[in-house]
Amino acid sequence: MKERNEVILKTINRLLKEEKTERVIAVLGRLYPADAAEIVGSLDEEHQKAIFERWAPDQSASAFLELEEGDQVDIAENLTLNAISEILNEMPADDAADLVADLSGDLAENLLKSVRSEVETEIRALLKYGEDTAGGLMIPEAVTLKKNMTAEEAIDELRRMAPNVESIYYIFVINDENQLVGVVSLRDLIIAPASAMIKDIMNPDVIYVEATADQEETAKLISKYDLLALPVVDGDNHLLGVVTVDDVLDVVEDEATEDIYRLAGLTKEEKIASPVMDSFLKRVPWMVLNLGTAFLASSVVGLFEESISSVVTLAVFMPIVAGMGGNGGTQALAVTTRGIALGELELSSGLKALFKEGLIGLMIGLTTGLITAIVAFYWKGNVFLGLVLFLAMIINLLIAGLSGAGIPILLKRLGYDPALGSGIIITTFTDVFGFLAFLGLATFFLKYLI
Helix, strand or coil: CHHHHHHHHHHHHHHHHCCCHHHHHHHHHCCCHHHHHHHHHCCCHHHHHHHHHHCCHHHHHHHHHCCCHHHHHHHHHHCCHHHHHHHHHHCCHHHHHHHHHHCCHHHHHHHHHHCCHHHHHHHHHHHCCCCCEHHHHCECCCCEEECCCEHHHHHHHHHHHHHHCCCCCCEEEECCCCEEEEEECHHHHHHCCCCCEHHHHCECCCCCEECCCEHHHHHHHHHHCCCCEEEEECCCCEEEEEEEHHHHHHHHHHHHHHHHHHHCCCCCCCCCCCCHHHHHHHHHHHHHHHHHHHHHHHHHHHCCHHHHHHCCHHHHHHHHHHHHHHHHHHHHHHHHHHHHHCCCCCHHHHHHHHHHHHHHHHHHHHHHHHHHHHHHHHHHCCHHHHHHHHHHHHHHHHHHHHHHHHHHHHHHHCCCCCCCCHHHHHHHHHHHHHHHHHHHHHHHCHHHHC
């Protein structure tokens, strides 16, 4: 597929040079929206503008939806107001609201005034909620039935709604005040007697989420109960819309990307194609912080200069102790951060996780410490050097396990993202305590090492 897209891209670039934009649009129209978006996203702004301003909105909107969020904003800001409003008219309300929220104030307001009135109403309703909430994710249209309908009336109502509904995941049941009271499956509705009442065949135990709930909580509910769609309600249980599984997949990807980036002190806005200066400005603060922690670790080494001068061999093994501690801490950090992110680890069970990771660190320290001690003894012929390395590895891997689990738990308790800079903090812990343990023990046994 990738090779095919590269061939198509070459064809499109040739057609663009020949100013055959209509031919380009015809080619793109025959592709899957995701492939069309990949190709258009690689073109320069001038050609993107020419394509989207001539492309039929029903087709261009499908490709536009597949673009990266940042690319959507860049293209929208480059198009005429009429062109982007026509695309917005064809987009699902939740995606349209996300785009409007990312645009500058004046452009966003002018855009809202230029779309169809019903689209404007839906977008403004969604903009009341944060982009990272269930309300910001939801689609306002939900397939609903009244609980006092018969099965026959319900099926007739579904037939009436079908042309305006993209897909039917679940059928939610509401009362006269639009409050969510149940859910019924399409299968149960079809096989029910024509005279059966909806209130008698529905399931009143509905899994739902409030509009103000965080998107991560929403994703967890859909994952936990294997749902295709999750109803969204307000504080009085009025049905506002639904969050579908495809939106949650985007959330999971975004959250995973964000956590991975934050572990390295980066933001998810940075891409491989980001301008050099933008990437530099985003990365350099954390690297300066990392430099400061490196000086801290070096200062610990400096305390033992005399010992290192007396036994130069110590310098050979220092990276082993520090490196093993860093790797052990990263393992504990990854498991703990994932557990917090997926809701598997609550703060109440933090002590249990701390004990477990500390125990694992101790066991790994004993194992790797013994191997290191044996290698050091046969390499350098000094049993006390092996003993120092054995004890240092135990201490550092224990610290690594405790810090790898403890730091994200502590950050979460303090209200911070547990992935935020945890990697740098843990590296500092393992380096400082690794050097302190190894060189401190070496100094204690110095007369046996010389």
